[in-house]
Amino acid sequence: xxxxxxxxxxxKDSSFSFCPGxxxxxxxxxxxxxxxxxxxxxxxxxxASSGCSVTLYNFLDVDCIESPHGRACxxxxxxxxxHKANGKEMFVxxxxxxxxxxxxxxSESLHSALRGExxxxxxxxxxxxxxxxxxxxxxxxxxxITTTSPMGRNIEYHGFPIKTAxxxxxxxxxxxxxxxxxxxxxxxxNAKKQIKKAFECQLKGYGFSFVEILxxxxxxxxxxxxxxxxxxxxxxxKIYPIKVFKDITND
Amino acid sequence: xxxxKIDKNKCKSCYLCVDVCPNKLIQxxxxxxxxxxxxxxxxxxxxxxTACAQCAMMCPDxxxxxxxxx
Numbered sequence: 001x002x003x004x005x006x007x008x009x010x011x012k013d014s015s016f017s018f019c020p021g022x023x024x025x026x027x028x029x030x031x032x033x034x035x036x037x038x039x040x041x042x043x044x045x046x047x048a049s050s051g052c053s054v055t056l057y058n059f060l061d062v063d064c065i066e067s068p069h070g071r072a073c074x075x076x077x078x079x080x081x082x083h084k085a086n087g088k089e090m091f092v093x094x095x096x097x098x099x100x101x102x103x104x105x106x107s108e109s110l111h112s113a114l115r116g117e118x119x120x121x122x123x124x125x126x127x128x129x130x131x132x133x134x135x136x137x138x139x140x141x142x143x144x145i146t147t148t149s150p151m152g153r154n155i156e157y158h159g160f161p162i163k164t165a166x167x168x169x170x171x172x173x174x175x176x177x178x179x180x181x182x183x184x185x186x187x188x189x190n191a192k193k194q195i196k197k198a199f200e201c202q203l204k205g206y207g208f209s210f211v212e213i214l215x216x217x218x219x220x221x222x223x224x225x226x227x228x229x230x231x232x233x234x235x236x237x238k239i240y241p242i243k244v245f246k247d248i249t250n251d
Numbered sequence: 252x253x254x255x256k257i258d259k260n261k262c263k264s265c266y267l268c269v270d271v272c273p274n275k276l277i278q279x280x281x282x283x284x285x286x287x288x289x290x291x292x293x294x295x296x297x298x299x300x301t302a303c304a305q306c307a308m309m310c311p312d313x314x315x316x317x318x319x320x321x
Contacts, residue, residue, distance in 0.1 A: 004318040016312050020286055021265030025311030173288040185271065185305050218265075225265040 008223035011043045011061045021225025023182040023215035028059060030192045031095070032229045034199060035062065044091045045079050047072045049105075051097035051171060052131045053124065070105025072096050073112040076119040082140070091202065093120040098212075099129045103138040109168075109239025120198050123164060125179075126217040127236065134220025138162045141239050146220070161239075165212040169245035175206035178244040181214040181237060183229040189229055191226035194244065206248060214240055253302035253320045255293050258273035264288035268306040268315065274299045277306060 009032045018024045035041055038075050041062055050069040057064035069076040072094035083090040100197035101109050101123040109121065109126040128146050136149040139161050143152040153161070169177035180191035191213060198209035214236060216228035223231060255277075263286050268277045276299060280292035293300075302320035307313075 001320045002317060003302050003320050004304045004315070006313055006316050010313065018311065020263035020312075021267060021313055025313070026309070029311075029313055159264075185308055187294050188308050225267050226270055229267075 005035050005130065008059045009035045011059055013065040014059045016059060017055050018052060018215075019219045021134070021216070021218045021228070022052070023126075023213070024124060025150070026086055026182045026188060027213050027215065028056070028095075030134070030188070030195055031122065033059060034192065034196050037080075038203075040091050043089070043215075044093070045083075045094070047076045047092065049095040049096040049100040050088070050131075051100050051129075053095050053097055056095050057119075061198075062084045065184050067094075071108055072100060072105065073117070073121055074105075074108040074120065076114075076121075077112055077117050080119050090103050092131075092219065093122060093199070093202070095122050096124070097130065098123060098125040098127070098139045098164065099137050102162050106162075106214070107124075110171060113168050113171035113174040113208040113210065118205055118207060120202045121211075121230060122195065122198075123212045124215045125164065125212050125240065126220075127161075128217055130217045130220055134217065139164070141224045141236065141242075163240065165210065165240075165245050168208070168210045171208070174208040174210060174246060175248045176201045176209035176211075177246040178210070179214060179240060179242050181232055181242050183214075183216070183232045183237075186193075187242065190242075197247070197249070201249065204249075214242065228229070252281075252298050252319075253300040254295065255300065255302075255306060255315050255319075256317045257291060257293055258314050258316045259284060259290050259320050261316075262290040263314070264290055265311065266291065267309050267311065271305050272307045273303065273305065274301070276300055286293050 284290035
């Protein structure tokens with residue numbers, strides 16, 4: 001009996017462009033598995049963004065649009081509304097990094113949540129700008145050393161990091177907001193459950209659903225994949241709590 | 252006999268599967284992969300694999316292409 005096989009919605013003979021040990025691969029795999037399980041492959045439009053997630057269309061065998069930097073939620077809004085005007089109900093989700101969602105695209109993203117756009121956003125939070133070489137990002141935690149904060153992030157000069165999932169949960173239009181991690185099997189199973197719930201929220205038409213995935217960045221943190229997972233478990237999950245912040249399906 | 256299949260061309264030698272396997276059946280091989288590090292191999296002499304699929308869940312590159320339970 002086959003317990004696991006490569007998901008159908010991953011392109012055959014494609015290999016991920018991510019660094020060794022990066023949690024991006026696990027996240028893409030979970031999304032592909034859920035698309036298969038919910039039988040959404042024919043009616044999904046994925047919105048890729050700038051960052052490490054930029055080549056999403058090379059691995060996911062669904063329709064993809066590459067959006068300008070930070071504008072994934074705005075593009076998703078257009079795609080969803082245009083199809084709805086034509087009488088087609090498409091499943092639209094964005095796959096972004098934290099630099100894309102919480103820095104340059106903060107306005108688009110939060111206003112999509114405030115309008116209650118019926119889309120799903122998945123945001124990979126790896127606490128720096130991974131693709132461009134590990135600069136200080138909006139989610140960089142206090143004291144973290146990056147290439148543009150060699151003395152560590154401090155409050156006087158850089159201010160505090162943003163907690164995206166909490167902010168989205170505060171928006172009245174959002175239906176679902178959760179933060180998950182991928183550092184061990186228990187958390188991967190939980191992440192899959194929450195992403196599935198976010199997808200279901202959109203299919204039922206409840207409004208904006210959001211999942212922030214606390215991820216590692218072994219290359220820019222200069223740690224081995226194993227040590228970077230330990231860092232998430234011991235340090236980052238204390239600062240960014242792993243829980244569901246809003247779920248209107250429970251109320 | 253339960254077993255897994257590893258695609259050596261996809262393995263990037265992050266060794267997350269080596270750590271996650273409860274029976275320690277996955278280990279470094281002598282074969283170099285495309286990242287210049289030794290890729291992993293599956294060795295199960297005593298048929299200890301339970302096909303729990305934790306390695307496949309953890310692998311970030313879907314290099315563990317299938318898990319079969321028998």
